[in-house]
Amino acid sequence: MILHIEKEELIFGINTVQRAMAVKSTLPVLEGIYICADAKGLQLICTDLSLGIQTFLACDIEEEGKVVLPGRLFAEIVRKLPDGDVDITIDDNLNVTIQCMGSRTKMKGLDPETFPDLAEVSDASSFTIAQPVLKDMIRQTIFAVATDETRPILTGALLEIQQNNLTMVALDGYRLALRKEALSAPSEEKQIVIPGKSLSEIGKLLDDDGDDVHIMSQDTHVMVEIKNTRVIARLLDGEFIKYRQIMPTDHHTRVQVAARDLFDSIDRASLMAREGKNNLVRFQISENKLILTSNSEMGDVYEEIPIAMEGQDLEIAFNARYFTDVLKIMDDETINLDFTTNISPCVVNPVEGDKFSYLVLPVRIY
Amino acid sequence: MILHIEKEELIFGINTVQRAMAVKSTLPVLEGIYICADAKGLQLICTDLSLGIQTFLACDIEEEGKVVLPGRLFAEIVRKLPDGDVDITIDDNLNVTIQCMGSRTKMKGLDPETFPDLAEVSDASSFTIAQPVLKDMIRQTIFAVATDETRPILTGALLEIQQNNLTMVALDGYRLALRKEALSAPSEEKQIVIPGKSLSEIGKLLDDDGDDVHIMSQDTHVMVEIKNTRVIARLLDGEFIKYRQIMPTDHHTRVQVAARDLFDSIDRASLMAREGKNNLVRFQISENKLILTSNSEMGDVYEEIPIAMEGQDLEIAFNARYFTDVLKIMDDETINLDFTTNISPCVVNPVEGDKFSYLVLPVRIY
Numbered sequence: 001m002i003l004h005i006e007k008e009e010l011i012f013g014i015n016t017v018q019r020a021m022a023v024k025s026t027l028p029v030l031e032g033i034y035i036c037a038d039a040k041g042l043q044l045i046c047t048d049l050s051l052g053i054q055t056f057l058a059c060d061i062e063e064e065g066k067v068v069l070p071g072r073l074f075a076e077i078v079r080k081l082p083d084g085d086v087d088i089t090i091d092d093n094l095n096v097t098i099q100c101m102g103s104r105t106k107m108k109g110l111d112p113e114t115f116p117d118l119a120e121v122s123d124a125s126s127f128t129i130a131q132p133v134l135k136d137m138i139r140q141t142i143f144a145v146a147t148d149e150t151r152p153i154l155t156g157a158l159l160e161i162q163q164n165n166l167t168m169v170a171l172d173g174y175r176l177a178l179r180k181e182a183l184s185a186p187s188e189e190k191q192i193v194i195p196g197k198s199l200s201e202i203g204k205l206l207d208d209d210g211d212d213v214h215i216m217s218q219d220t221h222v223m224v225e226i227k228n229t230r231v232i233a234r235l236l237d238g239e240f241i242k243y244r245q246i247m248p249t250d251h252h253t254r255v256q257v258a259a260r261d262l263f264d265s266i267d268r269a270s271l272m273a274r275e276g277k278n279n280l281v282r283f284q285i286s287e288n289k290l291i292l293t294s295n296s297e298m299g300d301v302y303e304e305i306p307i308a309m310e311g312q313d314l315e316i317a318f319n320a321r322y323f324t325d326v327l328k329i330m331d332d333e334t335i336n337l338d339f340t341t342n343i344s345p346c347v348v349n350p351v352e353g354d355k356f357s358y359l360v361l362p363v364r365i366y
Numbered sequence: 367m368i369l370h371i372e373k374e375e376l377i378f379g380i381n382t383v384q385r386a387m388a389v390k391s392t393l394p395v396l397e398g399i400y401i402c403a404d405a406k407g408l409q410l411i412c413t414d415l416s417l418g419i420q421t422f423l424a425c426d427i428e429e430e431g432k433v434v435l436p437g438r439l440f441a442e443i444v445r446k447l448p449d450g451d452v453d454i455t456i457d458d459n460l461n462v463t464i465q466c467m468g469s470r471t472k473m474k475g476l477d478p479e480t481f482p483d484l485a486e487v488s489d490a491s492s493f494t495i496a497q498p499v500l501k502d503m504i505r506q507t508i509f510a511v512a513t514d515e516t517r518p519i520l521t522g523a524l525l526e527i528q529q530n531n532l533t534m535v536a537l538d539g540y541r542l543a544l545r546k547e548a549l550s551a552p553s554e555e556k557q558i559v560i561p562g563k564s565l566s567e568i569g570k571l572l573d574d575d576g577d578d579v580h581i582m583s584q585d586t587h588v589m590v591e592i593k594n595t596r597v598i599a600r601l602l603d604g605e606f607i608k609y610r611q612i613m614p615t616d617h618h619t620r621v622q623v624a625a626r627d628l629f630d631s632i633d634r635a636s637l638m639a640r641e642g643k644n645n646l647v648r649f650q651i652s653e654n655k656l657i658l659t660s661n662s663e664m665g666d667v668y669e670e671i672p673i674a675m676e677g678q679d680l681e682i683a684f685n686a687r688y689f690t691d692v693l694k695i696m697d698d699e700t701i702n703l704d705f706t707t708n709i710s711p712c713v714v715n716p717v718e719g720d721k722f723s724y725l726v727l728p729v730r731i732y
Contacts, residue, residue: 010530070664073637073638073641073664073665077634077637077638077667080630080633080634080637081634082630096665100425102631102671103631103667103668103669103670104632104667104668104671105634105638105665105667105668106665106666106667106668107664107666108664108665109663113702147388207374253573263574264446264448265469267446268443268446268447268469271439271442271443271446272439272443272471275439298436298439298472298473298474299439299462299472299473300472300473301443301469301470301471301472302469302470302471302472303468303470304468304469332673347514352408
């Protein structure tokens with residue numbers, strides 16, 4: 001293989017695929033970057049078997065060939081190269097030379113035949129969505145994905161198409177985040193569960209503008225096509241929680257509050273709550289005031305926020321983090337908090353629209 | 367105690383003194399911030415017994431008093447307060463209330479009488495220096511302070527006044543960094559050794575502009591006065607290495623090279639050197655070229671840099687980090703490397719001036 005490529009293009013490609021590279025693996029080849037130059041162009045691939053990323057790069061191929069390079073070292077070397085064109089040559093014994101200006105690095109490649117194939121996903125059932133929209137949907141749900149493995153299905157997010165709406169749902173047993181978007185074109189109904197880690201990496205590959213992405217799925221895998229890049233993620237097996245049955249349909253108390261004020265107050269209260277180990281913040285709702293309190297051996301915090309309220313007074317308590325998490329990702333200035341009783345979930349909604357919804361369980365207080 | 371203070375002023379004060387706060391101590395009071403409001407104004411103090419910082423803040427004192435507050439929690443609470451004036455009150459039982467807009471925090475203070483006194487340092491022997499100059503002197507030597515404790519005196523930097531020159535020297539047995547400045551006024555000759563950690567914190571308190579600082583020392587302590595802040599550091603006991611005897615006076619090979627090129631090449635070579643564990647980079651100097659090579663099981667790196675040279679050809683090897691460390695802190699575009707033999711130290715100097723000098727030992731190669 002002999003090829004010439006701009007340093008910046010190569011760095012972009014490495015940064016793209018490296019997200020799927022295994023960090024520590026018993027198979028050294030999974031800690032590598034697969035490089036193949038042939039009639040289709042130059043492609044890089046990384047995979048940790050759960051997630052695979054393939055990208056095509058612009059370059060000048062003088063002689064075809066393929067190899068797997070030790071990923072971390074290759075990436076670091078390329079990032080530190082002088083600015084200019086990079087020449088990469090590989091001989092028949094997989095000896096690789098990377099040359100750029102006065103810098104020349106030689107390293108031993110690994111056998112490309114030992115690199116696992118990525119799963120094939122046909123485009124029989126696909127839909128299209130704008131990059132910033134998908135990025136936003138991921139950002140507003142991923143934080144609620146379960147981090148412990150006791151119920152493996154909850155370590156993923158549900159992606160559901162029903163009646164031309166795309167819904168993403170994540171929940172961990174204590175809170176649930178839901179984000180909905182209308183699709184621009186009719187699409188086959190489906191329910192798939194994408195592992196949180198894979199979804200998070202997909203989110204990082206998406207631009208705030210840029211072309212639409214195509215998403216296609218089969219039984220076991222989903223493929224997301226972003227320009228010259230394909231991300232293939234293994235799906236989680238099993239049935240997701242029937243989330244519609246959990247969502248409360250009614251409320252006895254509605255609070256309208258400035259999201260920023262609420263965040264700042266809970267953030268302060270949680271400093272003291274943290275000292276008390278349980279991270280508990282109490283809400284007292286009455287007379288158009290929300291009073292937040294927390295305490296521990298170290299002392300106590302009292303916070304008063306003006307609100308607009310409808311319905312009954314209420315005293316209820318929450319794990320502070322479940323509130324700060326959601327307030328960080330909501331873009332709305334004013335939000336609604338809907339309560340039923342002090343032992344049933346609170347629903348956090350934007351005042352306008354129904355694209356986002358968040359449900360959080362209270363902590364029982366005596 | 368009752369006082370009113372601007373949040374930003376209080377945060378500035380906390381940030382200043384917190385650098386001397388003990389992180390984990392058997393004496394809880396050392397993890398605290400001492401606060402005293404009296405006729406002298408409001409002062410904050412932290413000390414870990416080795417380093418002490420005291421600062422005076424502008425505020426409105428309604429009633430005098432003093433207390434020690436749990437430092438980390440107090441600092442976090444103040445940083446997160448709403449923008450505005452902060453009211454702090456302390457009752458006779460050391461119950462502290464911090465109030466700002468709708469936020470009110472209560473906590474229990476510690477007995478201020480248990481807080482250790484800072485050492486007194488008289489201004490009998492003092493000198494004055496501009497903040498940016500002292501900041502620069504610290505930055506250009508501190509990295510060479512020894513990090514292991516086998517020779518405790520080397521964990522500090524020497525500060526020497528001789529013939530109206532202030533010299534700062536740090537060395538760790540493998541390399542030595544020296545920075546010199548002429549003092550604007552005659553000052554008593556002295557040699558003190560300031561612990562690296564204390565010197566580093568002093569460096570962080572200095573501005574790139576701003577008033578001159580006053581430095582005074584006695585047998586056991588040095589005091590640095592920066593505006594309203596006093597830093598008092600315990601000195602290291604013992605005699606520093608006679609560094610003048612180490613500095614080579616002659617050279618057989620002189621290399622003039624662009625600092626940025628040399629840094630980039632060593633940086634790349636060190637990626638491979640790192641894989642080889644010993645971090646070794648070989649220098650080959652001949653024909654107005656500097657060739658750098660490194661190798662490991664993973665492969666090898668070859669770097670070629672144009673230089674101007676005088677004297678003999680040379681092959682010599684170094685620990686890559688000892689070169690990248692110094693190249694990071696030199697501001698000169700072009701530097702001189704002076705060599706004698708491949709088993710004697712290399713001296714790195716700016717082409718212009720003699721304010722800075724760096725000596726590094728080679729690694730023997732066979």
